[in-house]
Amino acid sequence: MGEPRSLVELTIDGNVVLVPEGSTILDACRREDIDTPTLCWASNLTPVNVCRVCVVEVEGSRVLVPSCSRPVEPGMVVSTDSERVRTSRKMVYELLASSVEMDRADASVHAWMEHYGVRPERMGDRDEIATVAQPPKVQDDLYVRDYERCILCYKCVEACGDDAQHTYAIATAGRGFDAHISTESDVALPDSACVYCGNCIGVCPTGALAFRTEFDMRAEGTWDEDSQEVTTTVCAFCGVGCNLELHVQDNSIVKVTSPADHSVTSGHLCIKGRFGWQHAQS
Amino acid sequence: MPDLRFGTSPPTAAEMAAVEAVVAEVGPATVTVGERLVLGGRSRAVARRNLLLPALHALQRTVGWISPGGLDHVCRLLEVPPAEAYGVATFYHLFNHSEPAADSTVHVCDDIACRGVGALGLVEELRGVGLHVRPSPCLGQCERGPAAFVQRIGAADLSVAAAAVADIEAAIGSSTSSSSVVLPQAGLDSLRLLARVGVVDPGSLDDYLAHGGYSALEAAIEMGPVGVIRELTASGLSGRGGAAFPTGVKWQAVADQVGRPKHVVCNADESEPGTFKDRTIMEGDPFAVVEAMTIAGLTVGAEQGWVYVRGEYPVAAARLAGAIDAARGAGLLGSDVAASGHRFDIQLRRGAGAYICGEETALFNSIEGYRGEPRNKPPFPTTHGLFGEPTAINNVETLVNVLSIVRDGGAAYAALGTERSPGTRLFCVSGRVVAPGTYEHEFGVTLGDVIGAAGGLADGSDLKAVLLGGAAGSFVGPDWMDLPLTLEATREAGLSLGSGVVMVFDQTDDIVDTVRRIAEFFRDESCGQCVPCRVGTVRQEEVLVRLRGGGSFHDERDLLDDLGSVMRDASICGLGQTASGAIRSAIDLGLLGGVS
Ligand SMILES: Cc1cc2nc3c(=O)[nH]c(=O)nc-3n(C[C@H](O)[C@H](O)[C@H](O)COP(=O)(O)O)c2cc1C
Ligand code: SF4
Ligand code: SF4
Ligand code: SF4
Ligand code: FES
Ligand code: FES
Numbered sequence: 001m002g003e004p005r006s007l008v009e010l011t012i013d014g015n016v017v018l019v020p021e022g023s024t025i026l027d028a029c030r031r032e033d034i035d036t037p038t039l040c041w042a043s044n045l046t047p048v049n050v051c052r053v054c055v056v057e058v059e060g061s062r063v064l065v066p067s068c069s070r071p072v073e074p075g076m077v078v079s080t081d082s083e084r085v086r087t088s089r090k091m092v093y094e095l096l097a098s099s100v101e102m103d104r105a106d107a108s109v110h111a112w113m114e115h116y117g118v119r120p121e122r123m124g125d126r127d128e129i130a131t132v133a134q135p136p137k138v139q140d141d142l143y144v145r146d147y148e149r150c151i152l153c154y155k156c157v158e159a160c161g162d163d164a165q166h167t168y169a170i171a172t173a174g175r176g177f178d179a180h181i182s183t184e185s186d187v188a189l190p191d192s193a194c195v196y197c198g199n200c201i202g203v204c205p206t207g208a209l210a211f212r213t214e215f216d217m218r219a220e221g222t223w224d225e226d227s228q229e230v231t232t233t234v235c236a237f238c239g240v241g242c243n244l245e246l247h248v249q250d251n252s253i254v255k256v257t258s259p260a261d262h263s264v265t266s267g268h269l270c271i272k273g274r275f276g277w278q279h280a281q282s
Numbered sequence: 283m284p285d286l287r288f289g290t291s292p293p294t295a296a297e298m299a300a301v302e303a304v305v306a307e308v309g310p311a312t313v314t315v316g317e318r319l320v321l322g323g324r325s326r327a328v329a330r331r332n333l334l335l336p337a338l339h340a341l342q343r344t345v346g347w348i349s350p351g352g353l354d355h356v357c358r359l360l361e362v363p364p365a366e367a368y369g370v371a372t373f374y375h376l377f378n379h380s381e382p383a384a385d386s387t388v389h390v391c392d393d394i395a396c397r398g399v400g401a402l403g404l405v406e407e408l409r410g411v412g413l414h415v416r417p418s419p420c421l422g423q424c425e426r427g428p429a430a431f432v433q434r435i436g437a438a439d440l441s442v443a444a445a446a447v448a449d450i451e452a453a454i455g456s457s458t459s460s461s462s463v464v465l466p467q468a469g470l471d472s473l474r475l476l477a478r479v480g481v482v483d484p485g486s487l488d489d490y491l492a493h494g495g496y497s498a499l500e501a502a503i504e505m506g507p508v509g510v511i512r513e514l515t516a517s518g519l520s521g522r523g524g525a526a527f528p529t530g531v532k533w534q535a536v537a538d539q540v541g542r543p544k545h546v547v548c549n550a551d552e553s554e555p556g557t558f559k560d561r562t563i564m565e566g567d568p569f570a571v572v573e574a575m576t577i578a579g580l581t582v583g584a585e586q587g588w589v590y591v592r593g594e595y596p597v598a599a600a601r602l603a604g605a606i607d608a609a610r611g612a613g614l615l616g617s618d619v620a621a622s623g624h625r626f627d628i629q630l631r632r633g634a635g636a637y638i639c640g641e642e643t644a645l646f647n648s649i650e651g652y653r654g655e656p657r658n659k660p661p662f663p664t665t666h667g668l669f670g671e672p673t674a675i676n677n678v679e680t681l682v683n684v685l686s687i688v689r690d691g692g693a694a695y696a697a698l699g700t701e702r703s704p705g706t707r708l709f710c711v712s713g714r715v716v717a718p719g720t721y722e723h724e725f726g727v728t729l730g731d732v733i734g735a736a737g738g739l740a741d742g743s744d745l746k747a748v749l750l751g752g753a754a755g756s757f758v759g760p761d762w763m764d765l766p767l768t769l770e771a772t773r774e775a776g777l778s779l780g781s782g783v784v785m786v787f788d789q790t791d792d793i794v795d796t797v798r799r800i801a802e803f804f805r806d807e808s809c810g811q812c813v814p815c816r817v818g819t820v821r822q823e824e825v826l827v828r829l830r831g832g833g834s835f836h837d838e839r840d841l842l843d844d845l846g847s848v849m850r851d852a853s854i855c856g857l858g859q860t861a862s863g864a865i866r867s868a869i870d871l872g873l874l875g876g877v878s
Contacts, residue, residue, distance in 0.1 A: 049658050049854070050811050050812045050813070050854070051812070051813050052812050052813055052814055052852040052853070052854075053813075055851070055852045063850070063851055063852070063853075063859060064851045064852050066658070069658060084847070084851055087844060087847050087848065087851075088814070088847065088848045088851050088852040091814065091818070091844055091845070091847065091848035091852075092813050092814060092848065092852065095813055095814065095817035095818055095821065095848070096813060096817065098817070098821070099817050099820075122841060123821055123824075123841070124821075124824060124828075129820075129821070129824055130820050130824070151813070152810070152813075152816070161363075167287075168286070168363030168365055168366055169287075169365055170365055171363070171365040171366045171368065171369035172369050172653065172810075173365075173368055173369045173372040173373075174372050174373070174810070175372070175373050175374075175375075175636070175808070175809060175810050176805060176806060176807070176808040176809065176810040176816060176819070177805065177808070177810065177816055177817065177819075177820045178810070179809075179810030179811075179816065182365065182368065182369070182372075183365050183368075184289060184350070184353070184354075184357075184363075184364030184365045184367070184368040185289070185350040185353065185364075185368055186368075187289065187350075191289075191290075192287075192365070193286070193287035193363070193364070193365065
């Protein structure tokens, strides 16, 4: 345990709040039970603050600020539900949903879109406006990259790089609306530096990265999340002690995750824990 | 660094030689901390990674593209993960990613000034004679368009303006840029920033010295950092790169940082459509930029200076490089600058076709060998700048102002212009005026006077609108001619002087198309990092295309408003935040038709 941290006093939506120094505005909102949408933020990754769905209004700031990365300051006056905040959050979802397939995004994403009354169709007819529609990259037996579902949250890049895996197999390439996640020179995944740890799959919020099992079962129409059971176990491949969550449907393991708050893994695994069951099973 | 895995495509001998030359030339010497050469650990990785952009330039120039084998070779030498290097290479529009179709690629500006003077026809004509053409955003030669920039395999880049087919063919044949600096005010006594432009030989240090060069450095060494900052603060100089931040405050903040290496960066990325003033200085008086950077270095206590010149300015880059070499040769840069006992040297970096790299934190990332994506601020460059170290970054014009302030004192400078906008400022006057070009005026000159000084509009030309401040600025109508061009008056009117752009449109110009082209510019130049700008600029352009095709303004109004809101409020950087400004102003002026 480090030094006890001193407290910072700020105002959020009219209420005075005390939080430890170094907290972000998002941390402070969560303490106050103020629900705040996030897309690119995750507890086990460094904030990149690119999606902008978590923005709040801070008195004295010309523009809205990303709550997920901005540290609290004494005397800050924050509004999380002003007209400007609502418009920007709604627009971020509308912009994304008009250009990306959001159907497999987390349930919370859909709840927020409903909350803000998101109507992506007002951006124009989907056939006439720019989207990221493209065929999925099915290049091996383990996982599929289906980039028409990619919102470019950078989470996979972080998980593959500095925040977990240190493999740097994927990075953002291109620029502007053409920016996309890619291997070097867009080579197929098996020819890239990828070690198949699946950590990128673990953090993807929109289903753009998926286990081959899930992808195939969805294509066949047999994927049924409601009928799946999740069993927690400790990975037996080595002595590190990673927690595994086995997702089981019809007596078969269909995917493996690890809890983001687990002290050993922080949600990240290696190829054995993530995909080893495929061999055990077959 | 982790164990990196590289690809399997082999580089060609030419690619290997090109890349190795870059690494050998500026290699280890790039990281000096005081007297020590630091070659280990993170510093070493940093020192190598900042050679990524120069190495990519070397590949592009040698073989005309960034091949997988060439890229892989760069990654091995610089210890950069190949996927990241690919991400960097594909960020810049001047790098090709497939084998080039021809020996020369002619980039023709089809942006807002050049469209009015036949750029679109030129594109067709060049294609007609079999040249490989790529339409380009503003090339920073709006006063003499249509403008062209030529990339060639195995030879230096060229800049040609005003360009006709024959000029471009002749330039390629003779390997020379057309580089006449047009200075309509040449010879005027009142010129301060432009006094030497067109007068001195830009390639001669002796000539620069004969015209008062390096007297400011001498004065700066005499008065010391405290004195320089005192005069700077007294002068009231503010930044000319767009944000108008007080330069004295910035330098003080960097000078106050102790115990870490510091940097001075000259922002010469000038890519705002309609802007060409910095090019005028760099081409006409490059030693002034070097001298001013040296003063900055000695004042804030930085030993390393960097000048980042936009890739489409080959003449400016060559002249600056010449000036840096000459200054170093004369002991005016290096381990003991002008016998002052201080170390300062300058490295030149060329951009590669990315407006966003003019944003200061994107520029740092670009130099460091990362994608030119802006960083979230705070923290600010004065504490966390280049390589995360304290950095004074200034625009070319801002820096050159420092020379007369140091020489003649801050008070003399403050006596010019208005109280809250002291000094003179450069205006980039283009479009439907008789004599387009870079002009120097005291702050407080009216918009009408600036246009008048450029000869006004030609007979038969009726003023329809002026784009003030650049693509990130605003349109104003003919009733704004009395507007005093000061920071305070423009701010009060909800306008901005931006980078000093005054682009004049008349009744023959297609303003809806101009506005659409501005929207296209922002879409094209967005770095793509944040959702409001990455997708918002696309949707904004789509709306303008629909309007230009006869769509109803009424139907699009709400969407345009909401797009403007989210881009302005929630974008990470100034690009997204200003991407709807000119369009908004055009609506308010009724230039897009419909109800305003
Ligand atoms: C999208 C964008 C592009 C910019 N381009 C330039 C540029 O080309 N040159 C420049 O000096 N400043 C540019 N700026 C402003 C810089 O971020 C920075 O404010 C400036 O270099 C500071 O120097 P100054 O204080 O001397 O003006 C740009 C800003 C944005 C947001
Ligand atoms: S599976 Fe692991 S190594 Fe492969 S791309 Fe994903 S995070 Fe990187
Ligand atoms: S693939 Fe998934 S994790 Fe990666 S950037 Fe796209 S949405 Fe984010
Ligand atoms: S506003 Fe645009 S240019 Fe700036 S960071 Fe966001 S996407 Fe990039
Ligand atoms: S969650 Fe904060 S910017 Fe994405
Ligand atoms: S050079 Fe063509 S618009 Fe600037």
